[in-house]
Amino acid sequence: GENVEQHPSTLSVQEGDSAVIKCTYSDSASNYFPWYKQELGKGPQLIIDIRSNVGEKKDQRIAVTLNKTAKHFSLHITETQPEDSAVYFCAASRSKLTFGTGTRLQVTL
């Protein structure tokens, strides 16, 4: 089955800096890669996703890149703000959605 690895497990950045979270997947047939954000006491919420026919997607301060050859994808957050502090999960799917273990992002003032 699919295996998704996510790094780092924790990440601390200063407000205004960029944050990058990386994931690798094992199933070369996976074709859908969403990112979810989970704030304290809340359920995960989809923030951006990318499909295998696209190499990069951007939505305001967040962007996702996909390298199918290397089987890895990354989340980029620019100009980080305190409200970006949360746990971020990547996932990969061909026929079944498989999540990574999460990255706790802390944005400090």
Next chain:
Amino acid sequence: ETGVTQTPRHLVMGMTNKKSLKCEQHLGHNAMYWYKQSAKKPLELMFVYNFKEQTENNSVPSRFSPECPNSSHLFLHLHTLQPEDSALYLCASSQAALARNTGELFFGEGSRLTVL
């Protein structure tokens, strides 16, 4: 009421108790899911219901018993649980079960379960 609502938010139970978790979605979706979230582990899919029919059971122990009376409500009945079952149980919904693979899941805030 909007989104996906889960009750109770917190539950403490002994190993011999019987309790239930409830989930209700107000999004008009046809598929509902139970996930287990444990610290430092990936989200684990437990059950999938599509149009009230169970379409997936990921080898979940029988001490967890799901029930889906209609497309808007989902229950997880708990009986003789073990301490290792302590976790956050998340309910989610989507437009259809297939959408979970390539579409958005809408999660509730979860029920934090502690088994003593």
